[in-house]
Amino acid sequence: MAQLTKSIKTPFDNAVVRRRQMRKLWLAFLLFPAMAILLTFVFLPMASAIWYSVYEWDGLVRGEFIGLGNFQEVLFDPRNNKFLINAFFNNVKVFIALMVFQNGLALILALFLAREPKGYRFYQIAFFLPVILSTVIIGFQWKLFLNPIFGLVNTLLRNVGLGDWAVPWLGLPETALGAMILVNAWHWVGFPTLVFLAAIHRIPKDLIEAARLDGASEWMIARDIIWPLMAPAVTIIVVLTFIGSFNWFEIPYIMGGLEGSPSYSTDMLGLLFYRTAFGSVSAGNSDFGTGSALAVLIFIFIFTFSTIATRYLTSREVELS
Amino acid sequence: MANVIKKPGDLGSWLMHIFLGANAVIMLYPILMMALSSFKTNKEIFTSPFSLPRSFSLDNFAVIWSQTNVPRYFINSTIVTGLSVLVLLVVGTMAAYALSRYKFKGNIMISLFFLSGLMLPLRLAIIPLFIQLKALGLVDNLLGLICIYTAMSLPATVFIMTGFLRSLPSELEDSARMDGASEFRIMVEIMVPLITPAMVIAGIYNAVPIWNDFFFPLIFIQSPEWKTLAQGLTAFFGEYSVNYGVLYAGLTLAALPIMLVFIVQSRRFIAGMTAGAIK
């Protein structure tokens, strides 16, 4: 009925129509720049990566369509896949180690900080300070500290009578990755700490007081009240750590070099991808085809696992809240 | 902030203080050592690494100022970060404003479009991005970096700003409409001034990673005159690999500005940098 009356155009309707058009223009003006930038510099390249991965490449020139040939080369060519497998398991090690050391420490720090001890503000700032610094600065700084002869770490060890421990940390395959993981944990631990802390602060005070009146010990409060109720923060940190671990690039690049030295013990998927795409001593010339295929595989892996993890962890949130 | 947990001082709380204190030392001592070493000569670094510098001589800094490209890198980083964040906040706030303040067909679709941008790791699309920027003549060009950083940070910015803009009461908008203000005026004079704290948070959230980024310049910038600070440090490290005092001075200089801002604005920094992870 309303439509019928609307179909007869009067000057009044025209004014309304004009206003609606102005509104549409206004909305377009607001949305267009952001959408255009995002399409051009994020969505288009992401889509192209898939598109490029099914072509042969010669430098910057696209060759012929070769289907899954690049994927096959990455996954099954024995010259490549030994690197892939090695790098992948290094990334897995990084993820597990960061979960345990970095996030575990962060949880303890957050639980302590939640009591708002003396120096609460100071601790927050101190723990967060490295987070704001560039990985490049952190990487070089620790590379200097870990210098086998002149570095502060070994000098310190020798000074306190642990000279036997003063090994070339970054030069031994057994210790290099561990050292880098600790550096990363030092760099980032403040981040999960403060995310956890914010989550704990969000728990209603009454709940904790009620538990205390019920006679629960501090440990029981942490385990039975705080831990379940901070589940959303845990989900986010686990997923961010996962994505970060499998995109890990800067620290190994700066501290171990592009080839994951010593002897590929610190090689990562990110480094392998860089070498494949842009060329290196071990990977030979730049190859955009296999590089793109590798990128697509890494993306699918990260996307799948972070989606599954989010689902699983989120379901845990619902059950417990 | 609320005092969530309180407990009388006992053995446990002593352990807690020791644990927190030790951790603070571990976090701060390396940074302090880096700063102190920057005043030392090479010889001093080797012979007395832990002591205070014999004199707070600025020789190492003078070398950096006069003989390296670090000042130039510094300027480049400032330009890239400044412009990226500026464009980002303007464009991101505009889009967030449309999505949060108007009901229209396609609102949900466009929101999802921005949201999906959050999940795309742009690093993995570096090859097509490289070819694309090459075609646009934006390789080895600060503008190329600005485009990438703006695009990369837009989804999170739109996400953060939408959250804040939604929280503003719609009666304010209605009231301004009754007062005769145009939609543009309502946005600029009424709504945006009310979310400046949110813009600061979103600004920090984006500025810190952009300032610190090393990956994109590594691939897109070759000429020394366009290198950013984080990237330039790698070149600088190659050049001065044996002059430890100068290296420490370079690191200190690179870390100093952001650290100073952080110490003054720590609350906002922490709120800003954890903004994406705290619902």
Next chain:
Amino acid sequence: MATIELRDVTKDFGGVQVIHGANLSVQDNEFVVFVGPSGCGKSTLLRLLSGLEELSSGEIYIDGERIDHLPPARRGLAMVFQSYALYPHMNVLQNMSYALKVAKKSKQEIEEKVHAAAEILQLTELLDRKPKALSGGQRQRVAIGRAIVRDPSVFLFDEPLSNLDAKLRVQMRLELTNLHKQLQSTMIYVTHDQVEAMTMADKIVVMRAGNIEQVGPPLELFNKPANKFVAGFIGSPAMNFFHGQVVGVNNATYEVKLENGAQFTFTAQNSNLAEGDEVDLGVRPEDLQPGTGGHGTMAGTATAVERLGAQTYVYLRSPIEESMIIHHAGDLDVQSGEQIDVSFDLKSCHLFGPDEQRIEFEG
């Protein structure tokens, strides 16, 4: 100085109609109150009038000129919002002058108008304060001041007092009534509070579910509610209803038997009631008398008694589980659980037919 006319105004949101063809005329200088339960469409109707929402169909005229195609600011209206909607980052002066600034008025004119309005509302001392530093009542006054400076032909108020505490609400009610006298302009006021409606309005518009149920002066609505809904909505405590059936018709004389057993006859000239029709008898709590007599007597058990000295409220439950309330002026010695009789006089009762519309009758 304005008359308003709404003709067949409808509004739908996403295919759901929320205003079903409203017709209304408002006289110049009238204080009109839209009242109804939440969700009845009263605020929507106000927003349609203001231009903040677009009509789906229909026409709106102010002073005989059609305005429904105009943007809000060009309709000559000003609105005071429930949350006051003061711009938090501007001080009182800036808040009050914003509309004039947008309209590009001269500095001098702005100053004059703002100071004149501030004078009326006793805001002169507060002009450089930010809204945060004002009390609830002061904010309310600034919101009104912001409307006054625009010199509107019509003032719109959207539940402006609901955020104030009870005491301040009474005071602001009086101030608004005085302001209306002082400004001599048309005012439309939306509220869900029937006390505000009864005390302030020249004319009340009762709405329910997107329909205008009745329009009239407060006491007319109280004394002659057009239907069962208005009868139940206006008046506090609400009117008691007793369900019954027409059991006998003789010319214009009808006999009704209520479900609780009471029986009475009445004459109604213009009624087309038939035997077997369901009717409701409405009796206001103050018209129910304790004891037997009148035109009918009913029994009930007191479930709660509120003795306030000057007045007494008795909550009763009849044997057939009807609940009713008696409002007795003066003290009444009834205990909870006690069984008492109540009676009614048809002269002070209301009768509603099967369509819930009022039936004029004589007892």
